[in-house]
Amino acid sequence: MKRLTIRGVAEIAGVSIATVSRALTHPERVTEATREKVEKAVRETGFVPNSQAVNFRRRSTRSVILLVRDISNAFYLDVYRGVEETAFASGYHVLMGDGAGDDKRILHYIDMVRNRLADGLILMTSRLPKQALAAPLPPMVVSLEEIDSVRLPTVAVDNRAAARLGVEHLVSLGHRRIAHITGPMHLKMATDRLAGWRDALDAAGVEPDPALVLEGDFHLSSGAAATERLLASGAKFTAIFASNDEMAVGAIAALRARGRRVPDDVSILGFDDSVYALAADPPLTTVRQPRREIGSRSMDLMIAILDGEEVSREPLLSDVDLAVRRSTAPAPTNKRRSR
Amino acid sequence: MKRLTIRGVAEIAGVSIATVSRALTHPERVTEATREKVEKAVRETGFVPNSQAVNFRRRSTRSVILLVRDISNAFYLDVYRGVEETAFASGYHVLMGDGAGDDKRILHYIDMVRNRLADGLILMTSRLPKQALAAPLPPMVVSLEEIDSVRLPTVAVDNRAAARLGVEHLVSLGHRRIAHITGPMHLKMATDRLAGWRDALDAAGVEPDPALVLEGDFHLSSGAAATERLLASGAKFTAIFASNDEMAVGAIAALRARGRRVPDDVSILGFDDSVYALAADPPLTTVRQPRREIGSRSMDLMIAILDGEEVSREPLLSDVDLAVRRSTAPAPTNKRRSR
């Protein structure tokens, strides 16, 4: 099972190993005749270069690590896909790592590129242990989240503007008492979306009511729990903006359990346009993030960095839009309270 | 930014590079004293071995490829997680590849291990282009699907028994007219589940009615479409067994659009216990596959193979169970046709 090496091919082709290497990597630097001899030998033997040796020699790996905050979050599926497609097209490979909220894991992945097991790291978590900053950082791009401790090339969406866009849709439907279920407040994306909610209300001349803000953790059950707290508080509201679709689905379940209809009594707005949005009943109106595009842009940026290009530290913002489905409807008028 | 090599450490520690290598990889083969000298030098310099060189020399990569049928299928999330956790614990890395129904991509990934870019391949697609069989196959394990052309170590669930288990639950609730929305019939998992549906009916003394079998493609919309065809056909049924949760959600939407209540009028049974199961309204009764376990067992098997252990070609079956939730209920009696 001993595989053929470049030496064997050279022998068969009757040339030196250097010539074989050249014929394969810089065909234009050899004569037509030798190129053909080499190609013939390669064909006959089924020779394929040992990439490990090539990479070792070239000090490159042609692979990058995609480190996500939580691998079981379906959100990353499409992002990964965008990264993988772009990588594949440029001859790169993608290793996906799970941050899992664990500094050790994250440091481990950073070390992988320091140890020359990957060329770069695409970070999709805001968790960057300070120990990581002890040594110089490897080629990195940050996506979807922000790292405050250090300024790195970034791909993102303007969560604040995006949230505002969504909430304005509710406002335009006549809603004024709009509750908001946030994400974990230690995440910038969560506070940004909260700010966007406030922006939209301010713009509409509505005083944001702190009683209508409930913290969630991006999981379905927290959306349900927050909604129950909201209902129990007795606060009035005609719409809920959940900071992601999963919590929106939880909110719908909680509302329905208490006999409130969606969207007749309460409109629901989600965020992400994830698999949950279409699975929900009714399908969610939601702020759509271009996940795949974010993935491919991140990889493009990574490639540019690895190619030694000068890249901007200004965040690359992707556009979001609103997927209007059936979970939102005009606000019920005070007179006619349900049917 | 030139990194320190083993030579530098050797110099500082005042020993040969061979000794440094030994002290690091086989500490017991050097004296206490030298080990300390070396460790000190390593600490002072922050030396970390170049993994690429180590792997090259050892002809290993400590990485495996996980090739899935469709990367945007949320089902693989937990599977990946199981693989990754087990791999991480053993010092392996996981490259996830997307088969995307494309032979070229699949061959590419197989070549990656032939080219020594990965040690092995975990296949989660039944698509194995015959060209792949031209050369000897690299270390491989097949999971969740089956390859007929060649017998490989396999991790799987008994889809037939699993489906039967689920349908028996419906039978026990008094259902007799149970429709089945299948997966793509070219997939063995789909035909196996169909067989399980038939088994359960046979066991209950019910003649399986071909008019109640509709083909789907595992996507939500196909579940809805199949259900619409079923309703349009005028066939009577009190339950639907969908070959995965996603189609079950589609079925619920279609039923509800036509005024049928779930589970009052029609019970719905899903398969997978994926994110869709809990997102559904009502939450789905579904056959649960231990996805994470399947992932970790696959990786365990891979590691055993790479360690040169003799492994069985007998499929390793994981147990499934039934998650009973609110989408199933006793069959409506003929007398009292809804309220």
Added chain:
DNA sequence: CTGTTAGCGCTTTCAT
């Protein structure tokens, strides 16, 4: 244009 040669950074005999 082609061949010779010197490594890449490490592990592993083989002597000592």
Added chain:
DNA sequence: ATGAAAGCGCTAACAG
């Protein structure tokens, strides 16, 4: 127990 030396398979000066 340690060191010298021989590579792993390939690329890239450098000569010719």
